[in-house]
Structure formats: structure tokens, C-alpha cells
Amino acid sequence: MCMKRLIGPACCLLLLSLAGCATPPPKDPDNICSIFKENRSWYNAAVDTRDKWGVPVHVPIAMMYQESSFKHNAAPPMQYFWGFIPIGRASDAYGYAQAKTMTWDDYVRETGNSWSSRDNFADAMDFMGWFISKTHKINGVSKWDAKNQYLNYHEGWGGYKRGTYKKKKWLGPVAKKVDDRARRYATQYRGCKEDLDSSWLWRLFFG
Incomplete structure (x- = not known):
């Protein structure tokens, strides 16, 4: 009977670990x-x-x-040949931040965050903070400028400098959507920041 009580929770923990706690x-x-x-x-x-990274919460x-x-x-x-033969994906972007492998590797090398994972939210947020901060240093884009930060994120720092986004008529409206959402998030955040901060501090010291 005791073994059954022990095995049940153990199996649950195993299933959670196999699921990656997503x-x-x-x-x-x-x-x-x-x-x-x-x-x-x-x-x-x-x-x-x-x-x-000095990045406002709402932008990333x-x-x-x-x-x-x-x-x-x-x-x-996934892309398909003849409509049914899989030939791979358009890029190797993956995870919460849709980070490309090469850029993620640069982030790991510069930050030393070698145990990071693209499907971990905290790691993805840190990656985006790193990218937004570098965009500010390289191309002078404000960390609060969600529209142009997103254009850098999509096109890369070199592509943004060359203005590659100007040739993609669909990308401008998408960047504006990101900017509109960031502004909406910022307004919402101002209304709940105090509550979130007090709740977080309460859990930190008394939870």
C-alpha cells in the first residue's frame, strides 16, 4: 500500500519532467x-x-x-515539395523568442549563459533584453521604440542599416502592430505594476 502511494507521485513527477514542464x-x-x-x-x-538590460517590460x-x-x-x-514531401523549415528560428541558432549562439558566447534554452521563458526574455540593448548600441534605436526595435529583430542589425525592411511592404504594418501592442501593454502595466510588485515581494520574503 505504501509503495502505491509512493509510485503514484513519482509517476506524476516523471510525466511532468518528460513533458518539459511547458x-x-x-x-x-x-x-x-x-x-x-x-x-x-x-x-x-x-x-x-x-x-x-535597461529594457522596459512591455517592449520584449x-x-x-x-x-x-x-x-x-x-x-x-514546414515547407513541402509537391505539397507532401517535407523539405525543412524556412529558418531555424525556435522558441518563445523565435531566435535563430546563429544569433542565439552569439548571445550565449557574449553572456556566458551556456545552460540557456530557447524554449525557456526566462532565457528567451534575457536573450531579447540582450538583443534590444545591442540594437540600441549598434543602430541607436531607443529601447522604448518597439517599432524599430522589431524591425532590427526581424532584419538583423546590418539589414536594418541597409534599409532592407523598406522593400518588404508587409513588414511595416507588422512592426506597427508590435508598436501598438507595446503601447497598449505599457498603459495596462502602469495600472497593475504596483500590485504585481507588491505580490512579487510578498512571495519573495513571506511565501
Whole structure:
């Protein structure tokens, strides 16, 4: 009887570990307050990114929504030959931040975060903080400028300098959507920041 009681929880823990403890996308992705209240650890990661990289909370969250809709294993769609023979994906972008392998490797080398994973929210947030900060240094784009930060994120620093985004008529409206979402998130965040901070501090010291 005792063995059964022990085996049950052990099996549950094993299943959770095999599932990768993946967090499902938030139920209300259009409200940053709801996102953080549903996933408190995400707020912790967002605050850490803000404090480490000087990046406002709402900008990487808006960019992440556009890139992955907060799906931990997001990837570009599979491409097919003759409509049914898989030939690979358009790029090797993956995870919450849709980070490409080469760029992620640069991030790991520069930060020393060798145990990071693209399907880990905190690591993805730190990566985006690093990228936004470098965009500010390389191309002089404000960390608060979600539109041009996203254009850098999509085209790369060199592509942004060359203005490659100007030849992609569809990309401008997408960047504006990111900017609009970031502004909406910023307004929402101002209304719940005090509550989120007090709740986070309470859990830190008394939880």
C-alpha cells in the first residue's frame, strides 16, 4: 500500500519532467496584467530583464507575442515539395523568442549563459533584453521604440542599416502592430505594476 502511494507521485513527477514542464500560452494575451498574474514567474523574468538590460517590460513582451504567441516550441511552418514531401523549415528560428541558432549562439558566447534554452521563458526574455540593448548600441534605436526595435529583430542589425525592411511592404504594418501592442501593454502595466510588485515581494520574503 505504501509503495502505491509512493509510485503514484513519482509517476506524476516523471510525466511532468518528460513533458518539459511547458507552460501553456496565457489565456488573455492581449492584457499584460493578465499574462503576469497567470504566470507569476514570467513577471519575475521580465523584471530581471528590465534590471539587467535597461529594457522596459512591455517592449520584449510585445515582440515575443508577435514572434511566437507565447508558445514555447514555436517554429516556422514546414515547407513541402509537391505539397507532401517535407523539405525543412524556412529558418531555424525556435522558441518563445523565435531566435535563430546563429544569433542565439552569439548571445550565449557574449553572456556566458551556456545552460540557456530557447524554449525557456526566462532565457528567451534575457536573450531579447540582450538583443534590444545591442540594437540600441549598434543602430541607436531607443529601447522604448518597439517599432524599430522589431524591425532590427526581424532584419538583423546590418539589414536594418541597409534599409532592407523598406522593400518588404508587409513588414511595416507588422512592426506597427508590435508598436501598438507595446503601447497598449505599457498603459495596462502602469495600472497593475504596483500590485504585481507588491505580490512579487510578498512571495519573495513571506511565501
